Amino acid sequence: xxxxxxIAECVVIGAGPAGLSAARTLSGLGxxxxxxxxxxxxxxxxxxxxxxxxxxxxxxxxxxxxxxxxAPQLRSWIDAGVVSAWHPNMKGGSRSEPRFxxxxxxNNVIKHLARDLEVRFNTRVxxxxxxxxxxxxxxxxxxxxxxxxxxxxxxxAPQALDLxxxxxxxxxxxxxxxxxxxxxxxxxxxxxPDEVGFEAVIxxxxxxxxxxxxxxxxxxxxxxxxxxLASEAWSDAHLEDDKHSVAEALGPIxxxxxGIERPASVIxxxxxxxxxxxxLGVGTLLDRGVAVAGDWCLGPTIEDALRSGTAAARAIDExxxx
Ligand SMILES: Cc1cc2nc3c(=O)[nH]c(=O)nc-3n(C[C@H](O)[C@H](O)[C@H](O)COP(=O)(O)OP(=O)(O)OC[C@H]3O[C@@H](n4cnc5c(N)ncnc54)[C@H](O)[C@@H]3O)c2cc1C
Numbered sequence: 001x002x003x004x005x006x007i008a009e010c011v012v013i014g015a016g017p018a019g020l021s022a023a024r025t026l027s028g029l030g031x032x033x034x035x036x037x038x039x040x041x042x043x044x045x046x047x048x049x050x051x052x053x054x055x056x057x058x059x060x061x062x063x064x065x066x067x068x069x070x071a072p073q074l075r076s077w078i079d080a081g082v083v084s085a086w087h088p089n090m091k092g093g094s095r096s097e098p099r100f101x102x103x104x105x106x107n108n109v110i111k112h113l114a115r116d117l118e119v120r121f122n123t124r125v126x127x128x129x130x131x132x133x134x135x136x137x138x139x140x141x142x143x144x145x146x147x148x149x150x151x152x153x154x155x156x157a158p159q160a161l162d163l164x165x166x167x168x169x170x171x172x173x174x175x176x177x178x179x180x181x182x183x184x185x186x187x188x189x190x191x192x193p194d195e196v197g198f199e200a201v202i203x204x205x206x207x208x209x210x211x212x213x214x215x216x217x218x219x220x221x222x223x224x225x226x227x228x229l230a231s232e233a234w235s236d237a238h239l240e241d242d243k244h245s246v247a248e249a250l251g252p253i254x255x256x257x258x259g260i261e262r263p264a265s266v267i268x269x270x271x272x273x274x275x276x277x278x279x280l281g282v283g284t285l286l287d288r289g290v291a292v293a294g295d296w297c298l299g300p301t302i303e304d305a306l307r308s309g310t311a312a313a314r315a316i317d318e319x320x321x322x
Contacts, residue, residue, distance in 0.1 A: 008034045010316055011137050011148040013125045013163070016044035017302050018293040019154030020113035021073075021309030022316075027117060029317050034146050035117055036137065038124035041107075042114055045271065046302075048105035049187065054214070054225040056187040057106040058269050061210060061229065062086070062099040064301040073306055074100060082112040084218035089193070091201035104219030109302075120145070128153075128163050134289055150289040150319055152312045156180065156273035157280075157296045164292070171285035171292065178296050182239045183274030184230040186250045188263040192224050196258050204257035207234045207250065211257055224264070228254045235274070243268040276300040283311025291315050 010026055012019045015037035023033045037044070045059040063083060065071040077083035078100075085098035102109040123145055127138035134149035153160045157178040164172055193199045193213040200212035207230060214225035230238070230250060238246060251266035276296040283298060284291050293312035298304035 006147060007133055008032050008146055008148040009320055010034075010150045010152060011036060011135070011146045012152045012154055013037075013137070014044070014154035014294070015039070015042065015110065015114060015119050015121070016154060016294075016305060017046070017110070017113065018295060018297075018305040018309040018312075019152065020110065020117070020119075021306045022152045022154060022293050022313040023117050023309075024113065025310050025313035026317060029313070031317065031320065033117065034148070035114070035119040036123040036125055036139070036145060037119065037121050038140075039121055041121055042110035042119075043107040044110065045274070046102065046106045046110050048107045049269070051187070051189075051265070051267070053189060054221060054223050055105060056214060056225055056227050057101070057217075058185045058187050058227050059271060059274075060106055060302065061212065061227070062101055063109070063303075065100070065303045068098065068100060071303065073303075077109060077112065080112060082108045086217050088200035088212060088216055089198055091198035091204070096200065101217050103217075125163065128167055128290065130167065130288075150291070150316045152291045152293055152309075152316060154293040154309060154312070156294060158273060160292055160294070164290070167288075167290070169285075169290060170287040174280060174285065175292065177278060178276070178280050179278040180273040180296065181232050181275045181277050182235050183232075183271045184235045184238060184246050184250070185269045185271060186228040186230070186247065186254060187265075187267040187269065188226045188228065188251070188254055189265045190224045190226055190255070190258055190260055190263040192222065196260075201257065203231070205253055207231055207253050208257060211254060226254070226258070226263075228257075232275075239270070239272070243270065246270075276304070279304070283308045284315050286312075286315045286319060289316075289319055291319075
C-alpha cells in the first residue's frame with residue numbers, strides 16, 4: 001500500500017462513540033478517514049449479546065446526557081429512530097424519569113454513528129510505527145493495515161498506553177493517572193417483568209447496583225431476559241475471578257432480588273475497563289499528529305466520549321492544516 005490514494009489523512013483506532021464521533025467530524029470537514037476496531041461488529045461497550053433464545057444489552061445500560069432536553073446528538077438519534085425514551089416501572093411502584101436507550105438494541109447507536117464511514121472490524125491495532133508520511137498502522141498479524149498522516153487513538157486509556165508508550169507519546173504520564181472501575185455484568189433468563197411486578201431496580205442488594213428487564217425497553221422482545229450490574233465494590237473484589245464462579249455467586253443473589261428460586265440461565269461478562277473513575281481532565285492530547293479520545297478524557301458517560309471525539313477531530317484537523 002504505497003500509492004497516495006491509499007494514504008488516509010487520519011486513521012481512527014476504536015469504533016466506539018468517541019472514535020466514531022471523531023471520524024464523523026473529520027469526514028464532515030472533508031478529511032479522508034478510516035476507522036479500525038478489534039470487535040467482530042459494532043458495539044464496544046454498547047454491545048448487545050445474543051444467546052439462542054434472546055438478546056441482552058449487557059454493557060452500557062442507558063445513554064446519559066447532562067441535559068437530555070437540549071443535547072443535539074440525542075435529539076438527532078431520536079429523530080433517526082435509533083434511540084427512544086424508556087420509562088421503566090421501578091420496584092416500589094414509581095415510573096422512572098425518561099432514560100434513553102438504543103433501539104432495538106444499544107449497538108444500533110454505534111451502527112448509526114458508523115453509517116457512510118469506512119469502518120474495518122476484526123482489526124486489532126498493536127503498533128503505531130512512525131514513517132515518512134506520518135504513521136504505519138500495524139495490526140495483530142504484524143502487517144501494515146493502513147498508512148496515514150495522523151492518528152486518533154480512541155480506546156480505553158490502559159489499552160491506549162500500550163500503543164502510546166512505545167512511541168514516547170508526550171502525554172503518557174498524564175494518561176497513566178486515568179483510572180477505570182471494572183464492572184461484572186450478569187445476563188439472566190427468568191420471569192417476564194409482569195410476573196415480578198417491576199422492570200428495573202437500583203441497588204436491590206449490596207452486591208448489585210442495577211437490575212433491569214429487557215422487555216419494556218422500546219423495541220425489545222417481551223421475554224424474561226434481565227441484566228444485572230454488580231456494584232463497584234463487588235466487581236472490584238472479584239475482578240480476577242472466572243466468569244463461571246461469578247455466575248454461580250451472582251445468579252442466586254439476582255434470583256432472590258427477582259423473588260424466584262433460580263433463573264433458567266446465567267452468564268457473566270467482565271468489563272475490565274467499564275466506567276471511568278479518574279478522568280484525564282481535558283478533551284484530548286495531541287503529539288506529532290497522534291491524538292487521544294475516549295470517555296476517559298472527560299468522564300464516565302457516552303456524552304463525555306462524544307465530546308472528546310469531537311475535540312480530538314478538531315485538533316487533528318488543525319494539525320493537518322499546518
Ligand atoms: C456496564 C457498563 C455500564 C455503563 N453505563 C453507562 C450509563 O448508564 N450511561 C452512560 O452514558 N455510559 C455508560 N457506560 C459507559 C459507556 O459505555 C462509555 O462511556 C462509552 O462506551 C465510551 O465510548 P468510547 O468510544 O470512549 O469507548 P468504547 O465504547 O469502549 O469503544 C472503544 C472501541 O475500541 C475498540 N478497541 C479497543 N482496543 C483496540 C485496539 N487495540 N485496536 C482496535 N480497536 C480497539 C473496542 O473494540 C471498542 O469498540 C457504561 C459502560 C459499561 C461497561
